[in-house]
Amino acid sequence: KCILFSLPLYNIALATLLGLMPTDFDFLKVIGKGSFGKVFLAKRRHDEKYYAVKVLQKKVILNRKEQKHIMAERNVLLKNVKHPFLVGLHYSFQTKDKLYFVLDFVNGGELFFHLQKERTFPEPRAKFYIAEMASALGYLHSLNIVYRDLKPENILLDHEGHIILTDFGLCKEGISQTDTTNTFCGTPEYLAPEVLRKQPYDNTVDWWCLGSVLYEMLFGLPPFYSRDTHEMYDNILHKPLALRPGASSTAWSLLQGLLEKDGQHRLGSRDDFNEIRAHSFFSSINWDDLVQKKIPPPFTPRVSSYGDISNFDPEFTDEMVPNSVCWSQEHSIVNASVMEADDAFVGFSYAPPSDDSFL
16 A cells, blocks of 8 residues: 655645546556666556556656756657657656656567567668658657657557657757757767767757667667777767668668768758658658558567567566555655755646546
8 A cells, every 4th residue: 555645735736636646556567767767567546557657766866956857858748649659648746755657558669679689670670660760750850859869778669560759858848950959968879979079969969860770770780889988989970881781772871861970961950850751761651651550560569468568678577566666755855855856846747638537
């Protein structure tokens, strides 16, 4: 049984209004881990539906001064409902020491999981995934959002085999085609040269990442990979993209355009997603059909039920679900006053206007 202590008054009001608290969910399995917490498969008791619930520790976020990233993630998730290849947020709520994102449960597994098993994908399969990713990135860019962390671990497959982009913790809002930012963040293997140089950058960093993921799907490793991180950074900055056998000429043309070291000359730098979709590599793709999910996926994950977790890494799923996932302690926030914790996450809680199932 979960017990919650001393919620701030505005959070009590919100919790009452939304009717949402950890006790509304049965937390069944660990399905992922991140810097600030874990992701669980959970079943909502009210309607028996499955969700992925991301549970974050406030104290860790505050100690690392990452609250702005978390609030940006929440804001971006709220804008995702209109795109089929972006994970959807159903609710968000908070207790004294934790934040909860209630998300779509997507159980076809990470693209990383499937790529590890198969080493590489045939080009038509890679093309399908890259087209859906490009569509999702183009949509985010249309909202002036830069994603900044495209990698196979953040790309899920749904039960039909369509991609779903997840984890918006590194998104940057308010970046239009003419705006730049200079925050050093991302995953080493996929960092664009301008990010490594700590130069101002724009949404074309996402197209570099798209090229890196395409290269990895076709050849099994990111394009400039080295076990030595310093050597890898040097490769990203200076090593030319080496032509390799096993890919079509249009695939190489796209890779060369996306993996252009000068962001100002990279494919997508002039007209963003429109440049990507017009490339000859995608000549067989009907983009309207793609967004409407009318193109059959080239691979269907093995999924036996709504709660099937067989496509998740046993490293996560074998772990015990801690009781603390729905336990909030009186003095759980360290190195921060209660007021600071409260102020840091004002406006975090959310339920859709049409949801009256708890009222």
